[in-house]
Amino acid sequence: MVPEQLVNFCKILRGLGVNVGTSEILDAARGLSFVDIMQREQFKTALASLLVKNKLERRLFELAFESFFVPPERKEEWRRQEQQYQEQQVKWRENVAKELTASVQESGGQWAGGASEYLELTSEQKDVLANMPAEERDRFQNIIESYEGNPVNDPSQLIANVVEASLNYWRYYMMKQEDNGSANHERNLNVEYTGQEDVDEVLRSVVQRYSEGGEDSLLYQDMQTIAERDLTRVTALVSRLSRNLANRISRRYRRSNAKKKLDIRRTVRNNLAYGGVPLKLAYRSRRMNRPRLVVFCDVSASMVRYAHFVIQFVYGLAHVVRDIETFIFAEDLERITPYFKGGGGFANTMSTIMTESNQWGKTTNLNTALLSMDDQYRHVLSPDTYVLMVSDTKTQQSDQAARRVSNLRQKVKDIIWLNPLPAEDWQNTFTVELFQEYSRMFECGTVSQLDRVLRKHLI
Structure with missing residues (x-):
């Protein structure tokens, strides 16, 4: 007889897209009879060897196992975490939209009348913005901030139109990716819920913890609420952003190539090989001091x-x-x-x-x-x-x-x-x-x- 807990666990794996059929369940039941199921690691290793076939399935198995085979008080903790996650997702989406609004407000230079007045993001557009790749979102904001107006043309309406058009494009692009089945499986689990509450509860928990593996959510999460288990990833993220900023500062304060005053001494030195004929001119450019x-x-x-x-x-x-x-x-x-x-x-x-x-x-x-x-x-x-x-x-x-x-x-x-x-x-x-x-x-x-x-x- 196959234990009910094993059947429910396999339902969870199937709901996550892992190919677990009747033969795999029977094999698992027979295999577990040879191990001490009271030894958690031994039990886990035996079960994984019988049900998991690749690296992605192994990750899903790990999350499902840690969410399913836990005492009742731990499951209560998962319920609280799921509620917090939903609240954080809402806040994350609002933070991303707020960042874009700030970029829009700073765009257009002194001649802009306020592009943000023309921009009212819908709930759907906020979802698109939140789901854009982080690199594309940053590039998008940098482009918006670079817009400049003049005394004749206020670019505010143009900027607002560009924002809306870009978000509409990304909505179309992401929908097309989904329709073609080429959306990144790492970020989009195709979960099938069963209608069985205790099984679906674990499925929701796995989806939450799986999605937390993305960098985007950590970028926009309040630093005070970042979980201990995420600190290593956040530290690596901050280190990368810090290096990028350091590189930008370094480039910003290098000697400019803009031609200003002729540098006589460097021009003479550079042209000694040509008998002093000034074929290669050197110009002075004031080097800006780093802050x-x-x-x-x-x-x-x-x-x-x-x-x-x-x-x-x-x-x-x-x-x-x-x-x-x-x-x-x-x-x-x-x-x-x-x-x-x-x-x-x-x-x-x-x-x-x-x-x-x-x-x-x-x-x-x-x-x-x-x-x-x-x-x-x-x-x-x-x-x-x-x-x-x-x-x-x-x-x-x-x-x-x-x-x-x-x-x-x-x-x-x-x-x-x-x-x-x-x-x-x-x-x-x-x-x-x-x-x-x-x-x-x-x-x-x-x-x-x-x-x-x-x-x-x-x-």
């Missing part, structure tokens, strides 16, 4: 997860941005710049910082931190310095801290404030208004927002 950057990162209890990813970004920029100085603060200030020069890799560097820090996870007092900055490190500030402040603005002695931020603003080129609080919550946080007066503040709760702000306002 000086001073980073203040709040590592209080509410900020530690955000701080981890921001510090990783800064770590990746350290070899490109000259004279970069990095500080962490909570109750007081600590300089962590020397840790970035050890060459032991980010994981080891971060571990050492957290172990040796006296500030990690404490309460925030920005006033005290900036007082220590003024007393000990004022020499790192100059009129060409950008200050990158990472904090949710929630600090003790907020009025005094605001005055110190005001004084800091007078000594540097700009203060860019990265605030992980959702923008819609800013009006309910009185300290946001205090510090907005002396800085350019941006919502920065996701990896995508972090990358976007640094890319647009640091280079």
Whole structure:
């Protein structure tokens, strides 16, 4: 007799597209009689060897096994996670749409009347935008931001039309991919639900966990809510984005090839082989200095997860941005710049910082931190310095801290404030208004927002 649990598990595999028929079920039942099914790994290995035929099926088997053969309290946890996942999907879609709207608002230059007024994204268009490949979505936003108007032509309506036309194209393209059966199976499981609630519940759980393997969802997920099991992938993602940003900064501040004033000395030197005849002209072009950057990162209890990813970004920029100085603060200030020069890799560097820090996870007092900055490190500030402040603005002695931020603003080129609080919550946080007066503040709760702000306002 075949155990009912084995039958239900095979129904789950079939629902996921794994070819499991009656003969495979009977083989599995016979095979399991030779192993100790109370030994979980032994049981799992035997079952996989009898039911799995390739790498993709193995991944689906792993997810199904871990979702099905669990105690009741674990299944209750899956139910909670499924609800959270649905909520995150809605929020992710809205965040992607918000990013596009921000790009549209910044497009057209000074002559644009506001393209966002002409743009009302439908629910269907938001779905298309959320499902576009990340690279294409970034390229699309960069193109939109590059539009320029003039005193005669306001490009606002044109920009809105381009956005809608592009989204309609991608909707058609993705539908065609689906119709042709060529949609990436890694991202689009063809799940067949059975109508049996306990089986379908596991199927939904597998679909949720399978889709979390995509990079897009991590880009737009609040950094505070990223699960422990996803940290390795997010760290790799942030590392890649940081390298890309470092390369962009490096290219941005190389010597330009634009021809300006003739460089007599280089022209003579370059033409010695031609008897001094100036066949190859050399021109002077002013090399723009790479930005000086001073980073203040709040590592209080509410900020530690955000701080981890921001510090990783800064770590990746350290070899490109000259004279970069990095500080962490909570109750007081600590300089962590020397840790970035050890060459032991980010994981080891971060571990050492957290172990040796006296500030990690404490309460925030920005006033005290900036007082220590003024007393000990004022020499790192100059009129060409950008200050990158990472904090949710929630600090003790907020009025005094605001005055110190005001004084800091007078000594540097700009203060860019990265605030992980959702923008819609800013009006309910009185300290946001205090510090907005002396800085350019941006919502920065996701990896995508972090990358976007640094890319647009640091280079």
